[in-house]
Structures are given as C-alpha cells and as structure tokens.
Amino acid sequence: MEIFDLAVIGGGVNGTGTARDAQGRGLKTLLVEAKDFASGTSSASTKLIHGGLRYLENYEFKMVGEALAEREVIMRAAPHIVWPLRFCLPHSPEQRPFLMIRAGLFLYDHLGKRELLPGSKGLSLRSGAEGAPLQDWVKRGFLYSDCWVQDARLVVLNAMDAQARGATVRTRTKVTSARRTEDGTLWTLTLRADDGTETQAQARAVVNAGGPWAADIDAHVVSANDPAKLRLVRGSHIVVPKAFEGDHAYIFQNTDGRILFAIPYEQDFTLIGTTDVEHTDDPREVHCTSEEQSYMLTAVNRYFKKSLTDADVVWTYAGVRPLLFEEGKSASKVSRDYSFRLDGKPGGDAPLLTIFGGKLTAYRELSEEAVDYFKPFFDMRQTWTKGAVLPGGEIGLDFDAALAQFSAAHPDMPTKTAWRLLRNYGAHAYDIAAARGEDFGSGVSQGEIEYLRDREYATALDDVLWRRSKLGLVASAETKARISDVLSSA
DSSP states (O other): OOEEEEEEEOOSHHHHHHHHHHHHTTOOEEEEOSSSTTOSGGGSSOOEEOOOGGGGGGTOHHHHHHHHHHHHHHHHHOTTTEEEEEEEEEOOTTSSOHHHHHHHHHHHHHSSOOSSSOOOEEEEOSSSTTTTTBOTTOOEEEEEEEEEEOHHHHHHHHHHHHHHTTOEEEOSEEEEEEEEOTTSSOEEEEEEETTSOEEEEEEEEEEEOOGGGHHHHHHHTSOOSSOOOEEEEEEEEEEEEOOSOSSOEEEEEOTTSOEEEEEEETTTEEEEEOOOEEOOSOTTSOOOOHHHHHHHHHHHHTTBSSOOOGGGOOEEEEEEEEEEOOTTOOTTTSOOOEEEEEEOOTTSSOOEEEEEEOOGGGHHHHHHHHHHTTTTTOOOOOOOGGGOOOTTGGGOSOHHHHHHHHHHHOTTSOHHHHHHHHHHHGGGHHHHHHTOOSEEETTEEHHHHHHHHHHSOOOSHHIIIIIIOOGGGTOOHHHHHHHHHHHHTO
C-alpha cells in the first residue's frame, strides 16, 4: 500500500492550494476530490479577488488588509485568469454617508500593499461612461480597484501545478473512511471511485478541506473527537445579457444595507450578485430561488435606466459558504475569515488538520498556513508560492500585448476566440491553437476539448461548459454533443 506524507480531502480552492503548497515543500501528497474540481463553493463565487470593502463595517481590518495584500500576489501568479477591475460605487444619499464611504475607501487603498492597481477617487456621474446607464437621481460616486478571477480555473490550475510537482491527484473518487492505524502513526484511507472500485492508501497526516462538507467528513469519515460546527450561507447570482457598456463594474448599495455587484461577464453578459441567505438543506442541493432572483433584479433596477426582468435572466447559480458558527449574528455579519483545528501532536497520533471558512482571495495564504501546521511533524522546504507562477501565467501582466502576439501568430482565429483562449489558458493557448483540429462551432475546437480532457481532468460535459469555461452560455446543442463525444472517447 502506497504511503503518502499528506492526504488532502477536498478539491476546492483550499484543498488544491494546500496540496500544491505541500508538494512544493517536499511532502509526498495525495489530493482526493469526490466529484470534479471546484464542483462546490469554489465555482460559485462572485468571481472577485478582493479585500471585501463591506467587511470594514464589521471592523475586520486584519482580514481585509491581508486580502488586499494578496490581490496583487495572485494577479502576478495568474495574470491570464486574474485581472484588474475598476468598480463604480454610486452614492445613495439615504444609505451610507458620503464621508463614511470616502474614509472606507481611503483605508481600502492603504491597508494592503498596492503597486499595480490604481487608487480610489470620487467622480461625477452626470456624464461619462460610468454614469450613462444609471438613473438620473444618481449624481456622484466613487471609483476603486479590485480584481476579477475565473474561480474554477484557479482551482484547476492549482491541481495541475500540484501534479506537475509530483502530487497524486484523484478526481471522481470519494474518501469513504479514514482511520488511524493501531499504533496511531498512520492514517489508512479507503477510496471509492465512481465506477465502484475501492483502493486504500496510507498517509502520515490528513487535511480535511471539505468546505461545506467539512463537518460531515469530521463526523463520518475521520471520526473526529470534536466534529466541526459550521454555518452554511447561500450566495446566489444571476446572469443577464450585457446590461451596460464598458469594462468597469458596479457595486450598488441596496435599501436593506447590503451591497450587490454588476460585473462584465464573458464578453457578452453581465453577472449580478450576491445574496446572503441561511442554507439548512444539503449543500449539494443549492440553487438560486425565485425570491433571491427578484431581490437582485429589484436592487439593480433601482440604479439602471434599463429595467431588467425575469425574462432577461439567462443563467443562475448558487453556492454555499461554509462559515464559522457565531451565535447571534445574521448571515451577512458572520466573519468570512478562516481558522484551523489540529488534532494530533509530534510523537503522538498522526495529525488531522481541519480547515474552516476562508475567502477565495485568501486561499494561497490559507494554504501556506495550513502546511505550516505540519512543520513539527515533517522536515520540509521553505515557503515558495508567493512568487510562483501558475500554469499559463507565463504570458505576463500585459495582457493586451500578449493577445496581440497570440493573434498575430493565428491571424485566421476570430478575435473573440483568441481572447477567450488566452484568458482561459494563458501560455497554454498556443498548445491548443496548434492542435485545433475540427471546428465544433461556438468558437470551440477539438483540440481544446482534448486538452481539457487530457490535461485538466475534465470527464463530464458540465466540467467543460461551466467550470473549465463558461461555454454553456453560448454553445449550441451540436457543439455540446461533439464535446461529449470527445470526453467519452478517452
């Protein structure tokens, strides 16, 4: 039976990030995901790398400052899937006072190290691109910077890098049990693949990175002495045809004190979200409700001149945030920070580390801290991820220059397709373009799908349409059928 140093359960951003970090520090690592990478919370975010401006109201200065510092670290690591985004914050006089917002943005500019992103400023919304789609009552506002991210792709890239460094990666495989050996020095894990095949592996340490399922894993898989207690909060989003021109986004203050984003999405759409609703059902059963959809439409229609209706909604999605349980706090007030619980000590039982909470923006820092917990147990190399590039990130920070170079190398490729390939795959877009093969329509080639199948763990249609890409928004029935054919031919 193969023995690993570390077994990571869960293929979301925290699990793949931890596996990558650990393998890079010299720990022989096993990464196991029950379904597809990013099939849960990590693909259902608002797609932002941000400090979380609204968290300043909860006095979470440390969390915000650390997240702000991470924005540019992640942007440098993956400039193809992470890029600057300018946010317009219209001022609603009956909501937060103007000076309060100005002070909050000053803190936002200065709490974290900022070298690449421009600072905030006030602006008149009576004219200009930012004011054009807004109702006449909106007179002034602010501009500030954060970053956009293709969230599910961030997860996949971390898994790819972990494997490239030597980690063993298993998707569509569930850890059905993990038990310490009689002498307590090792964990024995039972793994069940989707086809029913069972295998076993052993590890000197285990990380529970199950996200919304962390409590279930604690209670039923590893039999933790003190199972996790989590609070599940649902965040839902809607996608509509492009609601405004420009490459900026909006952050709107709603009448209930919450905020919503309206963000350019996949060239031809606008993403709107999110909600904060208690979720008491199975985390696997999560969707945007009609009430949440109405809430978001009503909120943005307060600002946009062009009214959006249910008929405009082309897609919805929802995810469950696993937050630390805090008695007496509303869903929107519960901290988005993360924490850990370590069971085991050197010379004693093999350790189990459970990860609680976390934000997409903080995943690299969280992963580094998670692996640090094992320093007393292993002789490992120094931290390394802060300056490391993720697969495809070799194109550098100047995306426009990279796109011009890629388009010049492939002059027959439509500009939209070239943009999408470079934004999704970075330097690996050249590999895909060189092996294009048959055109499947909707800007999709046989070479792209074979790449996703052979190098990015895609085995099912949804893996391609909604996680490795957002082709589900535009792909025809014929294109989907051709994609399925390639995936099933492995």
